[in-house]
Amino acid sequence: MTAELRRVKLADIQFNPDIYPRKSHDPRLVQQYAGCIDEIEARSQFMSVSEDMALLDGRHRHLAYLSIDGDGEREVSVHVYPVTTAADKFRLAVKLNSDHGKQLTQEEKKHCVLDMYTKYGLSVEEIAREVSVRKQTALDWTASIRQAEEERENETIFDLWMACYTQEQIAEATGVTHQAIALKLPVLQERFPGTKLAKLSRFEEETWKPPLYDIWNAAKNTNEVKHFGNTPVEFVDRLLYLYTDPFDIVIDPFAGGGSTIDACQKRLRRYWVSDRKPITARENEIRKHDLATDGLSGPSRWADVALVYLDPPYWKQAAGKYSTDETDLANMPLETFTNTLVGIIHGYSAKLKPGAHIACIISPTQWSNEDKRIVYHDLDLARLVGKKLRLKQRILCPYSSQQYNGTQVDIAKEQKLLMALSRTMLVWERE
Numbered sequence: 001m002t003a004e005l006r007r008v009k010l011a012d013i014q015f016n017p018d019i020y021p022r023k024s025h026d027p028r029l030v031q032q033y034a035g036c037i038d039e040i041e042a043r044s045q046f047m048s049v050s051e052d053m054a055l056l057d058g059r060h061r062h063l064a065y066l067s068i069d070g071d072g073e074r075e076v077s078v079h080v081y082p083v084t085t086a087a088d089k090f091r092l093a094v095k096l097n098s099d100h101g102k103q104l105t106q107e108e109k110k111h112c113v114l115d116m117y118t119k120y121g122l123s124v125e126e127i128a129r130e131v132s133v134r135k136q137t138a139l140d141w142t143a144s145i146r147q148a149e150e151e152r153e154n155e156t157i158f159d160l161w162m163a164c165y166t167q168e169q170i171a172e173a174t175g176v177t178h179q180a181i182a183l184k185l186p187v188l189q190e191r192f193p194g195t196k197l198a199k200l201s202r203f204e205e206e207t208w209k210p211p212l213y214d215i216w217n218a219a220k221n222t223n224e225v226k227h228f229g230n231t232p233v234e235f236v237d238r239l240l241y242l243y244t245d246p247f248d249i250v251i252d253p254f255a256g257g258g259s260t261i262d263a264c265q266k267r268l269r270r271y272w273v274s275d276r277k278p279i280t281a282r283e284n285e286i287r288k289h290d291l292a293t294d295g296l297s298g299p300s301r302w303a304d305v306a307l308v309y310l311d312p313p314y315w316k317q318a319a320g321k322y323s324t325d326e327t328d329l330a331n332m333p334l335e336t337f338t339n340t341l342v343g344i345i346h347g348y349s350a351k352l353k354p355g356a357h358i359a360c361i362i363s364p365t366q367w368s369n370e371d372k373r374i375v376y377h378d379l380d381l382a383r384l385v386g387k388k389l390r391l392k393q394r395i396l397c398p399y400s401s402q403q404y405n406g407t408q409v410d411i412a413k414e415q416k417l418l419m420a421l422s423r424t425m426l427v428w429e430r431e
Contacts, residue, residue: 001092003048003079010065011072013047015055019089021097021104021112025059033064041077048079048096050089056081057096087120091130098132109133113141157181158188162265163285164249164272164299189247192268201246201268211238215396216425231311231361233259235397235425239309240267243357243427248306249299251348253291258282260309272299277322291344293327302351310360312341315377316368334375342384345428349389352430358389361397363423367408372417378424388431395425 047058218232278286313330
């Protein structure tokens with residue numbers, strides 16, 4: 001790179017420690033230079049600067065000049081290099097300070113190596129060449145950083161794989177080659193034995209109590225992310241216990257607040273979750289997909305799917321809560337709602353392997369009906385769903401009576417109505 005010799009005001013030269021390789025200066029050398037500055041100029045040993053007058057080489061001479069001319073009005077000759085970016089300035093500053101004069105100390109070279117690697121993204125080979133150190137030295141100095149970067153990279157790869165992204169998609173997102181990802185994934189899956197997460201994946205924590213009965217009560221909804229219609233995450237947890245193993249895939253096309261993600265991450269299950277309108281707080285985790293209009297979606301390997309979990313809008317109970325679209329399940333006529341939901345179940349059934357399960361939780365509609373009659377959606381589904389699916393379990397998941405207000409209670413008493421507290425989880429097995 002060719003430099004242009006110019007005369008500039010001393011005050012125009014700026015020292016920026018972020019792009020200068022030396023972390024300190026030698027006061028004695030500054031005084032020595034101040035005493036022979038004319039001789040230094042006579043030997044054409046001029047300072048080097050960038051286009052914007054950032055000092056690249058000659059910090060001791062710069063301080064010597066300032067000690068002689070504190071107001072900076074003096075004109076000095078400098079080599080001006082056509083570099084503008086911080087990375088190019090730093091690289092050139094390192095090279096100039098390594099080529100002549102007082103050499104960089106080993107500690108300064110180490111700082112340069114680390115800055116080039118972390119701030120400016122140079123390869124170890126480039127760094128070794130720029131700083132004039134052995135490649136092995138550069139490798140040793142960056143070892144802990146590279147190890148931390150690799151761990152972060154591995155975590156990203158694993159998290160994307162758990163969320164059912166393909167190896168090609170992971171490669172595009174991380175910049176790691178498809179071949180490298182294929183080699184990493186088996187290793188990453190084997191790193192959990194003996195860890196707390198492995199214990200959680202087998203439901204071995206002391207506080208866990210396996211479900212024994214077909215009535216599942218929940219004292220209150222413990223989901224951390226709130227969303228209309230949220231089902232207690234402990235119900236999902238029990239389904240994972242009963243019907244999946246670690247690294248099985250779980251599909252949830254009505255993701256809502258994302259509680260299925262939380263349960264799957266805790267239990268080392270892979271997950272494919274989507275929603276017609278993902279909530280803002282989790283739009284990077286929940287795929288945008290509308291089953292009613294876009295058809296089924298799922299992972300690249302359906303053979304790895306062990307469970308499809310359906311928590312759809314409960315018809316009129318959710319009307320207008322998500323949208324005003326006619327294609328929204330909650331806004332459909334009853335017959336259309338039922339047939340659409342049955343079609344979704346049949347569609348998944350056709351893709352699943354034998355032994356996989358489909359679970360659907362739903363409550364009857366009562367209070368939204370003008371005459372307060374009860375529509376038992378679970379009975380409609382149990383009657384209409386068939387076709388290679390065996391109804392394996394009917395689990396009652398009752399609400400608390402606190403969901404009704406005083407006015408509703410009074411109306412029920414007056415009209416001699418039984419208010420519905422039932423909610424049913426139907427579980428089918430693919431035969």
